[in-house]
Amino acid sequence: GESVGLHLPTLSVQEGDNSIINCAYSNSASDYFIWYKQESGKGPQFIIDIRSNMDKRQGQRVTVLLNKTVKHLSLQIAATQPGDSAVYFCAETNTGGFKTIFGAGTRLFVKA
Amino acid sequence: DSGVTQTPKHLITATGQRVTLRCSPRSGDLSVYWYQQSLDQGLQFLIQYYNGEERAKGNILERFSAQQFPDLHSELNLSSLELGDSALYFCASSFQGFADTQYFGPGTRLTVL
Numbered sequence: 001g002e003s004v005g006l007h008l009p010t011l012s013v014q015e016g017d018n019s020i021i022n023c024a025y026s027n028s029a030s031d032y033f034i035w036y037k038q039e040s041g042k043g044p045q046f047i048i049d050i051r052s053n054m055d056k057r058q059g060q061r062v063t064v065l066l067n068k069t070v071k072h073l074s075l076q077i078a079a080t081q082p083g084d085s086a087v088y089f090c091a092e093t094n095t096g097g098f099k100t101i102f103g104a105g106t107r108l109f110v111k112a
Numbered sequence: 113d114s115g116v117t118q119t120p121k122h123l124i125t126a127t128g129q130r131v132t133l134r135c136s137p138r139s140g141d142l143s144v145y146w147y148q149q150s151l152d153q154g155l156q157f158l159i160q161y162y163n164g165e166e167r168a169k170g171n172i173l174e175r176f177s178a179q180q181f182p183d184l185h186s187e188l189n190l191s192s193l194e195l196g197d198s199a200l201y202f203c204a205s206s207f208q209g210f211a212d213t214q215y216f217g218p219g220t221r222l223t224v225l
Contacts, residue, residue: 089154102155
Protein backbone atom coordinates (compact mmCIF):
# COMPACT_ATOMS: atom_id res chain seq x y z
CA GLY A 1 0.00 0.00 0.00
CA GLU A 2 0.99 3.62 -0.32
CA SER A 3 1.86 5.82 2.60
CA VAL A 4 -0.27 8.78 3.47
CA GLY A 5 0.97 11.92 5.10
CA LEU A 6 4.73 11.58 4.79
CA HIS A 7 5.30 14.39 7.29
CA LEU A 8 2.73 13.46 9.91
CA PRO A 9 3.43 13.56 13.63
CA THR A 10 4.55 10.11 14.65
CA LEU A 11 4.08 8.13 17.83
CA SER A 12 6.19 5.06 18.38
CA VAL A 13 5.22 2.62 21.13
CA GLN A 14 6.27 -0.81 22.31
CA GLU A 15 3.85 -3.67 21.78
CA GLY A 16 1.77 -4.12 24.90
CA ASP A 17 2.12 -0.52 26.06
CA ASN A 18 -0.75 1.96 26.07
CA SER A 19 -0.90 4.63 23.35
CA ILE A 20 -2.33 8.11 23.61
CA ILE A 21 -3.00 10.10 20.46
CA ASN A 22 -4.00 13.72 20.82
CA CYS A 23 -6.00 16.08 18.68
CA ALA A 24 -6.82 19.75 18.99
CA TYR A 25 -10.06 20.60 17.26
CA SER A 26 -10.86 23.94 15.77
CA ASN A 27 -14.53 24.79 16.15
CA SER A 28 -15.99 25.42 19.60
CA ALA A 29 -19.42 24.76 18.10
CA SER A 30 -18.51 21.19 17.12
CA ASP A 31 -20.63 18.70 19.02
CA TYR A 32 -19.76 15.34 17.49
CA PHE A 33 -16.30 13.86 17.27
CA ILE A 34 -14.99 10.71 15.65
CA TRP A 35 -11.69 8.86 15.56
CA TYR A 36 -10.75 7.06 12.37
CA LYS A 37 -7.94 4.62 11.66
CA GLN A 38 -6.37 4.45 8.21
CA GLU A 39 -4.12 1.56 7.33
CA SER A 40 -1.79 1.76 4.37
CA GLY A 41 -3.65 1.52 1.09
CA LYS A 42 -7.10 1.55 2.68
CA GLY A 43 -9.85 4.02 3.43
CA PRO A 44 -10.38 5.46 6.93
CA GLN A 45 -12.19 3.14 9.29
CA PHE A 46 -14.44 4.24 12.17
CA ILE A 47 -13.04 3.46 15.63
CA ILE A 48 -15.09 5.35 18.19
CA ASP A 49 -17.16 8.50 18.53
CA ILE A 50 -18.26 10.87 21.27
CA ARG A 51 -20.85 13.61 21.52
CA SER A 52 -20.24 16.89 23.30
CA ASN A 53 -22.52 16.02 26.21
CA MET A 54 -19.98 13.40 27.28
CA ASP A 55 -16.34 13.68 28.32
CA LYS A 56 -15.38 10.02 28.09
CA ARG A 57 -16.44 7.01 26.11
CA GLN A 58 -15.00 3.53 26.11
CA GLY A 59 -14.91 0.87 23.47
CA GLN A 60 -13.02 -2.36 23.08
CA ARG A 61 -9.42 -1.46 24.02
CA VAL A 62 -10.05 2.18 23.07
CA THR A 63 -11.15 5.20 25.07
CA VAL A 64 -11.89 8.68 23.79
CA LEU A 65 -11.62 11.69 26.09
CA LEU A 66 -13.11 15.07 25.27
CA ASN A 67 -12.10 18.33 26.95
CA LYS A 68 -14.32 21.05 25.58
CA THR A 69 -12.68 23.74 27.68
CA VAL A 70 -9.44 23.50 25.75
CA LYS A 71 -10.91 21.94 22.58
CA HIS A 72 -8.91 18.76 22.97
CA LEU A 73 -9.67 15.20 22.05
CA SER A 74 -7.58 12.14 22.80
CA LEU A 75 -7.64 8.49 21.83
CA GLN A 76 -6.22 5.95 24.22
CA ILE A 77 -5.40 2.47 22.96
CA ALA A 78 -4.78 -0.13 25.63
CA ALA A 79 -2.23 -2.93 25.15
CA THR A 80 -1.21 -1.69 21.72
CA GLN A 81 -0.71 -4.40 19.12
CA PRO A 82 1.21 -4.45 15.81
CA GLY A 83 -2.14 -4.38 14.01
CA ASP A 84 -2.80 -0.97 15.53
CA SER A 85 -0.05 0.54 13.38
CA ALA A 86 -1.81 3.07 11.16
CA VAL A 87 -2.57 6.75 10.74
CA TYR A 88 -5.23 8.01 13.16
CA PHE A 89 -7.47 10.97 12.33
CA CYS A 90 -9.81 12.88 14.55
CA ALA A 91 -12.84 14.48 12.94
CA GLU A 92 -15.25 17.13 14.19
CA THR A 93 -18.66 18.17 13.02
CA ASN A 94 -21.71 19.92 14.36
CA THR A 95 -25.39 19.27 13.98
CA GLY A 96 -26.00 22.87 12.96
CA GLY A 97 -23.90 22.50 9.86
CA PHE A 98 -22.88 19.65 7.70
CA LYS A 99 -19.16 19.87 7.17
CA THR A 100 -16.85 17.40 8.80
CA ILE A 101 -13.34 18.65 9.45
CA PHE A 102 -10.55 16.11 9.71
CA GLY A 103 -7.38 16.66 11.67
CA ALA A 104 -3.99 16.22 10.03
CA GLY A 105 -3.50 12.74 11.45
CA THR A 106 -0.95 10.98 13.64
CA ARG A 107 1.07 7.98 12.54
CA LEU A 108 1.31 5.22 15.14
CA PHE A 109 4.19 2.75 14.93
CA VAL A 110 4.05 -0.30 17.16
CA LYS A 111 7.38 -1.98 17.81
CA ALA A 112 7.29 -5.70 18.39
CA ASP B 113 -15.41 -4.13 4.35
CA SER B 114 -17.37 -0.91 4.93
CA GLY B 115 -20.06 -1.65 2.35
CA VAL B 116 -19.10 1.41 0.29
CA THR B 117 -17.78 0.59 -3.16
CA GLN B 118 -15.71 2.77 -5.43
CA THR B 119 -14.63 2.28 -9.01
CA PRO B 120 -12.14 2.28 -10.52
CA LYS B 121 -9.47 1.40 -7.98
CA HIS B 122 -6.72 2.98 -10.05
CA LEU B 123 -6.85 5.55 -12.83
CA ILE B 124 -3.96 6.89 -14.87
CA THR B 125 -4.58 9.72 -17.28
CA ALA B 126 -2.95 12.75 -18.87
CA THR B 127 -3.15 16.44 -18.10
CA GLY B 128 -6.14 18.16 -19.63
CA GLN B 129 -8.27 15.04 -19.62
CA ARG B 130 -11.56 14.37 -17.83
CA VAL B 131 -12.37 11.41 -15.61
CA THR B 132 -15.37 10.14 -13.67
CA LEU B 133 -15.13 8.38 -10.32
CA ARG B 134 -18.04 6.33 -9.11
CA CYS B 135 -19.30 5.52 -5.62
CA SER B 136 -22.06 3.28 -4.30
CA PRO B 137 -23.02 3.97 -0.70
CA ARG B 138 -23.82 1.39 1.98
CA SER B 139 -27.29 -0.03 1.71
CA GLY B 140 -29.69 2.33 3.50
CA ASP B 141 -27.35 5.31 3.62
CA LEU B 142 -28.76 8.48 2.09
CA SER B 143 -25.71 10.72 2.18
CA VAL B 144 -22.51 10.57 0.16
CA TYR B 145 -19.35 12.55 0.76
CA TRP B 146 -16.28 13.01 -1.43
CA TYR B 147 -12.78 13.62 -0.06
CA GLN B 148 -9.37 14.18 -1.63
CA GLN B 149 -6.24 12.90 0.08
CA SER B 150 -2.81 13.89 -1.22
CA LEU B 151 0.45 12.41 0.05
CA ASP B 152 1.36 15.52 2.01
CA GLN B 153 -2.12 16.43 3.17
CA GLY B 154 -4.89 14.98 5.21
CA LEU B 155 -8.42 14.39 4.13
CA GLN B 156 -9.84 17.41 2.32
CA PHE B 157 -13.62 17.52 2.20
CA LEU B 158 -14.90 18.24 -1.31
CA ILE B 159 -18.68 17.92 -1.36
CA GLN B 160 -21.65 16.16 0.24
CA TYR B 161 -24.97 15.00 -1.15
CA TYR B 162 -28.06 13.90 0.73
CA ASN B 163 -30.82 12.00 -1.06
CA GLY B 164 -29.88 13.50 -4.39
CA GLU B 165 -29.41 17.10 -3.25
CA GLU B 166 -26.15 18.94 -2.64
CA ARG B 167 -25.89 19.56 1.09
CA ALA B 168 -22.42 20.98 1.76
CA LYS B 169 -19.49 22.15 -0.24
CA GLY B 170 -15.89 22.20 0.83
CA ASN B 171 -12.69 22.88 -1.02
CA ILE B 172 -13.92 21.69 -4.39
CA LEU B 173 -12.42 23.27 -7.48
CA GLU B 174 -14.65 24.63 -10.21
CA ARG B 175 -13.13 22.03 -12.55
CA PHE B 176 -14.67 19.34 -10.35
CA SER B 177 -18.33 18.50 -10.12
CA ALA B 178 -20.42 15.76 -8.56
CA GLN B 179 -23.92 14.44 -8.47
CA GLN B 180 -25.99 11.86 -6.65
CA PHE B 181 -28.44 9.84 -8.68
CA PRO B 182 -31.92 8.57 -7.72
CA ASP B 183 -30.47 5.17 -6.84
CA LEU B 184 -28.15 7.11 -4.46
CA HIS B 185 -24.90 6.25 -6.17
CA SER B 186 -22.67 9.23 -6.81
CA GLU B 187 -20.16 10.32 -9.41
CA LEU B 188 -17.31 12.79 -9.09
CA ASN B 189 -16.23 14.37 -12.36
CA LEU B 190 -12.77 15.86 -12.64
CA SER B 191 -11.96 17.87 -15.75
CA SER B 192 -9.02 19.76 -17.24
CA LEU B 193 -6.83 17.61 -15.04
CA GLU B 194 -3.56 18.96 -13.71
CA LEU B 195 -0.57 17.16 -12.21
CA GLY B 196 -1.60 18.43 -8.78
CA ASP B 197 -4.90 16.58 -8.99
CA SER B 198 -3.06 13.31 -8.49
CA ALA B 199 -4.37 11.96 -5.20
CA LEU B 200 -6.54 9.38 -3.51
CA TYR B 201 -10.22 10.18 -3.80
CA PHE B 202 -12.45 8.70 -1.15
CA CYS B 203 -16.17 8.40 -1.03
CA ALA B 204 -17.95 7.96 2.27
CA SER B 205 -21.59 7.41 3.14
CA SER B 206 -23.77 7.91 6.18
CA PHE B 207 -27.40 7.46 7.01
CA GLN B 208 -28.66 10.88 7.97
CA GLY B 209 -25.96 13.13 6.60
CA PHE B 210 -25.09 15.11 9.68
CA ALA B 211 -23.36 14.30 12.94
CA ASP B 212 -23.29 10.61 12.15
CA THR B 213 -20.58 8.14 11.34
CA GLN B 214 -19.22 8.17 7.83
CA TYR B 215 -18.17 4.86 6.32
CA PHE B 216 -15.40 5.13 3.78
CA GLY B 217 -14.83 3.24 0.57
CA PRO B 218 -11.44 1.88 -0.48
CA GLY B 219 -10.66 4.92 -2.60
CA THR B 220 -9.65 5.62 -6.19
CA ARG B 221 -5.99 6.37 -6.83
CA LEU B 222 -5.77 9.00 -9.59
CA THR B 223 -2.46 9.60 -11.28
CA VAL B 224 -2.19 12.47 -13.74
CA LEU B 225 0.86 12.30 -15.99
